[in-house]
Amino acid sequence: MTEDERRVTDEGNPAKPTGHYGARMLRRMNESHADVTDWALDYLDFDSSDNVLDVGCGGGATLRRISCRMGEGCGRVTGVDYSEVSCEESRLYNAPEIESGRIRVVQASVESLPFDDATFDLVTTVESFYFWPNPRENLAEVRRVLKRGGRFLLVADVYGRPGLSEEVLANVEKYHLNVPTLDEFRELFSAAGFSECDVHTKEGTDWVCVEGVA
Template sequence: MSQENVVEPVGQFGRPRGVLGRLAGWLMALTNRPLNRWAVEVLEVRPGDHILEIGFGPGHLIQLLAERATEGFVAGIDLSEVMVEQAARRNRRTVRQGRVELCQGSVSSLPYEDGRFDKVVAVNTFQFWPDPENDLREVRRVLKPGGTLVLGLRLKNPARRFLGGLGHTGDEVAAIGTLLAEAGFTGISTRGYQQGQERVAYLVAARPLTG
């Protein structure tokens, strides 16, 4: 096994690398399906929407978004080269059509012009962002005035058999809501979903029409 694969397994979800990273991507595509379906519902995708997903992992949500934004555009950015490869394979048809564009990079420095997107979504990735205050301001920059941000946050559930200790507490979700307000977002609200042992909070926020 090469050195790049000798890493702590949970770290593979923060930035999948090498063979274990490919395995982590496969696992995420399997286990995060409900989170992605709920995100689509919260986003209320319209055919003409221009949408950015941050931290797309294996690219399942990108696929769901492209199925709905049929006259729009879906962009994605992820830190992991392995995830860019997996997501590009999963979305090869819409990438070829020019309706989906995937790139490797960080939320901290988004390669898009100001006001480029109607909607930005990030599911199960906020906990890995290196500088949340700056990163949220960067997200706000690429949203159109009046545009919507949806942050999907998996909630901690010790009863969950797999990775039960991972996830946010209610207090952490509230603190992220405060960060959103400090980064200049308005209309902040939370929607909760649950299926079996899976619980997820979606923070919804808007870039104000002015400023």
């Protein structure tokens, strides 16, 4: 890793990216999160008329992935992020889709989503839940904006399990990450009012994908 790349790691705050190094980190995450995102999105069926929300959209790659999976139709994807730089990067990355009205990006926190109750068919979040300030309340806020029967997919490349590597544990401590166990995820989803919760993991990785039904 060059000195410049190291500064992206050290100075680009993944919890709330800011400035030049934050933007560089988001572009890097657009690539480094591709595999876990594709694995998890396979658990959802996207319809061309769906109204979809991605919370903590970062550099915007998940928005485009979802839009592609929805195919041609009247569906729409909305990205939300509380970081100004993340919103800017998501808009740059998806400029043609924004121009055509298929994607929009809104600056807001998961603590108070600026949408009516029962707005979305599907909500996703990739590598963002770690940083949410109040997981129980924030999950309830996600459920509020889902239509009844709508699905929420939480994606993370690490969850709380015995035997995490020293490197992963160091990152959990450094960035104060929320990394629930699988049982804790089930309990959190139930407490937030999701009627069903399926948890998926991938052998040989620390990946988790938690699917809740509103």
